[in-house]
Amino acid sequence: MSFKQLAASQPAVAAVLQRSLANGRLAHAYLFAGDAMGDMELAARELAKAVNCESPTKQGACDRCDSCRKIDAATPPGGQHPDVQWIRPESKSRRIDIEQTRDLEKSLHLKPSLGRMKVGVIVEADRLGREAANSFLKTLEEPPDRSLLLLLSATPEQLLETVQSRCQRVQFGAAAAREPVAAHAPLADGLLALLGGGGSVLKAYKLFDSMRVFLDAEKKRVEEQVEQAAQLDRYRETADPKWLEKKEEEMEAQASAEYRRQRAAALTTLEWLLRDVLVCIEGGDAALLFHRDRGDALRKLAGSQTRERALANLEAIETLQEQLERNVNEALALEVALLRLSGLTVPAVVVT
Numbered sequence: 001m002s003f004k005q006l007a008a009s010q011p012a013v014a015a016v017l018q019r020s021l022a023n024g025r026l027a028h029a030y031l032f033a034g035d036a037m038g039d040m041e042l043a044a045r046e047l048a049k050a051v052n053c054e055s056p057t058k059q060g061a062c063d064r065c066d067s068c069r070k071i072d073a074a075t076p077p078g079g080q081h082p083d084v085q086w087i088r089p090e091s092k093s094r095r096i097d098i099e100q101t102r103d104l105e106k107s108l109h110l111k112p113s114l115g116r117m118k119v120g121v122i123v124e125a126d127r128l129g130r131e132a133a134n135s136f137l138k139t140l141e142e143p144p145d146r147s148l149l150l151l152l153s154a155t156p157e158q159l160l161e162t163v164q165s166r167c168q169r170v171q172f173g174a175a176a177a178r179e180p181v182a183a184h185a186p187l188a189d190g191l192l193a194l195l196g197g198g199g200s201v202l203k204a205y206k207l208f209d210s211m212r213v214f215l216d217a218e219k220k221r222v223e224e225q226v227e228q229a230a231q232l233d234r235y236r237e238t239a240d241p242k243w244l245e246k247k248e249e250e251m252e253a254q255a256s257a258e259y260r261r262q263r264a265a266a267l268t269t270l271e272w273l274l275r276d277v278l279v280c281i282e283g284g285d286a287a288l289l290f291h292r293d294r295g296d297a298l299r300k301l302a303g304s305q306t307r308e309r310a311l312a313n314l315e316a317i318e319t320l321q322e323q324l325e326r327n328v329n330e331a332l333a334l335e336v337a338l339l340r341l342s343g344l345t346v347p348a349v350v351v352t
């Protein structure tokens with residue numbers, strides 16, 4: 001009941017969080033990313049309620065018990081529950097300073113007094129000052145028992161890499177504001193074919209080939225682009241070899257970062273397609289779809305797929321994105337993910 005409002009604007013997020021709750025597999029720390037700050041605060045509140053509710057249902061918190069009502073209370077910001085603490089940037093400096101994170105850490109290490117779990121919410125977590133972020137990192141590395149940390153940010157890339165990597169990322173999105181990239185269309189076609197045809201291993205490998213061709217071309221394009229921009233050839237005869245070497249290393253790093261961005265964008269297009277299937281299964285409005293031009297195919301697919309299957313597919317691609325961020329073998333991770341999408345039971349773990 002409680003996740004209903006969230007499900008209306010962020011169906012995939014609501015589904016993923018509800019499922020983790022139902023399975024008792026919540027992460028210790030989440031990074032809510034996206035520009036829908038209102039939805040992210042709503043999700044944080046619903047999650048805080050769900051883990052502390054006195055009579056939770058399958059759908060989440062009851063919204064009526066003492067705990068739920070205290071968390072919902074409007075003032076102070078984030079509620080009046082002793083176990084749920086919110087911090088946000090101070091109005092003047094627009095920074096979250098170390099006193100605020102220390103306060104939060106202290107509170108997280110106490111036993112829950114009213115509910116079952118201590119919840120810490122950091123709104124605009126990208127505004128954590130360096131000192132505050134570093135001190136907070138220790139809490140993220142060794143989260144206290146029965147604690148849940150929720151970091152909310154519209155610009156998560158500004159967070160320390162080490163902070164990002166210790167949180168499970170949940171992407172929030174405003175589908176209406178974005179458009180599928182034309183260059184990704186063949187990949188989306190391949191994914192639809194894979195899901196629609198009862199998912200065969202052959203189709204998985206067909207999509208695997210298309211992905212490899214696409215990614216190879218992207219790598220080449222990005223490298224050429226970076227090379228052209230640097231115009232190193234001009235200096236090759238005259239410049240100091242050490243300087244040249246350093247420049248070349250920089251170029252390599254730049255190309256690699258850009259390639260990873262492009263790869264993540266292509267996978268996000270596929271992720272949105274899987275999310276769209278879920279939206280259709282949940283009976284969501286056509287306006288909520290990202291791939292609106294594929295509405296008919298998506299609805300047809302939704303008719304033949306269970307919610308569980310759609311969620312498992314979404315999870316397969318999310319796992320792939322996470323693995324690639326951690327630098328696992330690209331081809332292997334891709335192969336495993338596509339086989340999972342074809343319906344095969346393949347362990348998600350990829351060892352490099």
Ligand SMILES: [Zn+2]
Pocket residue numbers: 052053054055056061062063064065066067068069
């Ligand atoms: Zn309740």
